Amino acid sequence: MRTPHALPSAACAVLIVMSGCATKEHSSRPGAATPAPLQKCTELATAFGFANARITGATLEPAGRLVNAGQPVGEHCRVTGRMNERTSPVDGQAYAIGFEMRLPTNWSGRFLYQGNGGTDGVVVAADGGNSLGSGGLLRNALQMGFAVISSDAGHSSAQNPLFGLDPQARRDYGHNAIGTLTPMAKALIRSAYGKGPDRSYIGGTSNGGRQALVAATLYPDAFDGVLAQSPGIHLPRASVANLSNVKRWDTVVTTREVNGQPDYESALPPAERELVARAVLARCDALDGLSDGLVNDVEACRTAFDPARDLPTCTGERDGRCLSAAQKIVLAAVHGPARNGAGEIIYSGFPFDPGIRHPGWAEWKFRSSLRTARNPVSVGFIFSSPPVADLAMATDTRKSAAFALAFDIDRDGSKIFTTSGVYTDKALDFMGTLEAPEFDRLRGRGGKVLVFHGTADPIFSSDHTQAWYRALDAHQQGRAAEFARLFLVPGQGHSRGGPATEQYDGLAALVDWVENGRAPERIVASARGAGNPGGANTDVPADWSPTRTRPLCPYPQLARYTAGDTESAASFACRR
Missing domain, CATH: 3.40.50.1820 (Alpha/Beta hydrolase fold, catalytic domain)
Incomplete structure (x- = not known):
């Protein structure tokens, strides 16, 4: 039986409801294809x-x-x-x-x-x-x-x-x-x-x-x-999780707009992401036996790296060599699991990895939620039942950005778990x-x-x-x-x-x-x-x-x- 809003217990890997155990053994391998x-x-x-x-x-x-x-x-x-x-x-x-x-x-x-x-x-x-x-x-x-x-x-x-x-x-x-x-x-x-x-x-x-x-x-x-x-x-849960973090990023932005579009990347620009990457490497790179610019031991890094402890805190203006206390709180939160108002996990957290310096990280964390509107319109029109009524949001990035900033994980996020009218399939049913x-x-x-x-x-x-x-x-x-x-x-x-x-x-x-x-x-x-x-x-x-x-x-x-x-x-x- 599936829970409509919360994910199952941690004993089931905080993800999948387990019902019984598999007993059927696999058959013999199919054999090679012939040209x-x-x-x-x-x-x-x-x-x-x-x-x-x-x-x-x-x-x-x-x-x-x-x-x-x-x-x-x-x-x-x-x-x-x-x-x-x-x-x-x-x-x-x-x-x-x-x-x-x-x-x-x-x-x-x-x-x-x-x-x-x-x-x-x-x-x-x-x-x-x-x-x-x-x-x-x-x-x-x-x-x-x-x-x-x-x-x-x-x-x-x-x-x-x-x-x-x-x-x-x-x-x-x-x-x-x-x-x-x-x-x-x-x-x-x-x-x-x-x-x-x-x-x-x-x-x-x-x-x-x-x-x-x-x-x-x-x-x-x-x-x-x-x-x-x-x-x-x-996937619908992942999109909801990403949208739920927009309000957090909004609290630490330094630039509201660039060319008329929200600039959420100013919440954690490249120099600051590079700072985080170096700090993660300093604590976690050698855990696999070699300092080589890769964190192989993800599990050990969970306890070895602590953003509150291991990142320098700004005492004045942000200059790329430190993070503000508020930034460190936001960084930890967006890497943690997304939870609804009842504290139930909607989607897993993310490991800290030096790949945070990769430009694609910012593309998905910031621009896909706002400038390109990928996450707002996916959640609003494809995964929600019923879909968002304002169809102009599909083409007006200002409206999709406003939707993202006002997004409420309980009010709006719950719509991926529901059916309504002609929308008889929940998002997770048709998406798997x-x-x-x-x-x-x-x-x-x-x-x-x-x-x-x-x-x-x-x-x-x-x-x-x-x-x-x-x-x-x-x-x-x-x-x-x-x-x-x-x-x-x-x-x-x-x-x-x-x-x-x-x-x-x-x-x-x-x-x-x-x-x-x-x-x-x-x-x-x-x-x-x-x-x-x-x-x-x-x-x-x-x-x-x-x-x-x-x-x-x-x-x-x-x-x-x-x-x-x-x-x-x-x-x-x-x-x-």
């Missing part, structure tokens, strides 16, 4: 038929038309189309689930559903690239021979965020686009290659990571492997409850799950993901690692970036686990320094080797220095 050549492409425009689907184009794309990490992507067939075209009885808008599929001439026998980011509305290139997270992937899924589909999740960019007025568009965005498109995509693959996919995967980052985990619970028979990067687990027992069916049929999360993620907390995993492990009687593993990425911001080794190939690791039975004991990640073929990460510190590597370790293990080259993953072991 097949492309048999049809342009003919698919007229020869392929599927209920409620309309193909709008099918063209053979030559090798090199797409390029990734400086390498040409091979010849492939690009198919575009739309499903479930309709006119909403609620807002009168025309809706459809737009999609693109790319089918490689030299197919591996594998299918990938590519998750969507943000509030969707755009059909991005179906190449299984950066949408799968990790910085600057050197090989995308299309280069690996996957047949890939991407979609707009049921609405256009012009309909963002007001698609939330239509209940079915909410469901399509939350999960139904996956359930609708996947059978069609597999049928299209069969028509193009003469056989269906041997192995099917789903992956994405941010909202796409949430989509992947939701698919594991709602469509477990459709996928063999699930890859979730920086997942928005309980992700309770531990819901993963039993995927495990039972031999499916595998890999989750990656940066510890400097400012919008979706890695603490929240850790708590989700602990609840899953408790439900699985301490055996969750047999089918699901979580890898934390120290220093990484939201999806990529930050002072981190954040270039890694999670998809290849997942395929190896699903098809060859080799569970990943460690995954080597690289820094994207100058000259990296996938693109340089400007957040990599100057005193790191541009080719630094580190092992990412399955939670709760962490990378501990043993001996040898301090820039090499070979010098680290994954241990508790």
Whole structure:
């Protein structure tokens, strides 16, 4: 039974209601996929038929038309189309689930559903690239021979965020686009290659990571492997938590407006975030056995670093070398759990990490709540039942900023837990409850799950993901690692970036686990320094080797220095 406002007890990892324990063992591994050549492409425009689907184009794309990490992507067939075209009885808008599929001439026998980011509305290139997270992937899924589909999740960019007025568009965005498109995509693959996919995967980052985990619970028979990067687990709760902190930031801003827009970044500008980063490193960097600019031991850092004690307090004007007493109180509060008026936890807190210096941290903490209006309009129009009545807030950032500043976690935040009128689904129902027992069916049929999360993620907390995993492990009687593993990425911001080794190939690791039975004991990640073929990460510190590597370790293990080259993953072991 779910609690409407509060999260469950700390014994259940402050996240998931646990009901019973898993008893079903996973079946034998599915086995490897087998390749097949492309048999049809342009003919698919007229020869392929599927209920409620309309193909709008099918063209053979030559090798090199797409390029990734400086390498040409091979010849492939690009198919575009739309499903479930309709006119909403609620807002009168025309809706459809737009999609693109790319089918490689030299197919591996594998299918990938590519998750969507943000509030969707755009059909991005179906190449299984950066949408799968990790910085600057050197090989995308299309280069690996996957047949890939991407979609707009049921609405256009012009309909963002007001698609939330239509209940079915909410469901399509939350999960139904996956359930609708996947059978069609597999049928299209069969028509193009003469056989269906041997192995099917789903992956994405941010909202796409949430989509992947939701698919594991709602469509477990459709996928063999699930890859979730920086997942928005309980995404509506995360958005409410971020909005609930706007009033706190407002108490310590120094500049009210820049170019007519609120300037909440003045509450903690770059120089002060750099000060915090250095203080965290001073207390926590060496806890894993080496001072190297990374905090691997997140758990030990919780007690080792105290902002009230370890940050200098200003005695006069703020000058970037200290924080005011009020700032330190706010900093601790926004890193703590978001609670409602009754003291119940709505969303987990965030670990202190030197990645706070990353520009993306400010983007999510400040600008997404105000200047870009991402959080106010998502909560107001997509997750609340009923939606906010003032539709002008969708385009007027002054109104969305005012909504954020006036946001009340009880009055406004409670609307993500309710239904009303035609809005018969609560936000967490159409966006995914992700309770531990819901993963039993995927495990039972031999499916595998890999989750990656940066510890400097400012919008979706890695603490929240850790708590989700602990609840899953408790439900699985301490055996969750047999089918699901979580890898934390120290220093990484939201999806990529930050002072981190954040270039890694999670998809290849997942395929190896699903098809060859080799569970990943460690995954080597690289820094994207100058000259990296996938693109340089400007957040990599100057005193790191541009080719630094580190092992990412399955939670709760962490990378501990043993001996040898301090820039090499070979010098680290994954241990508790």
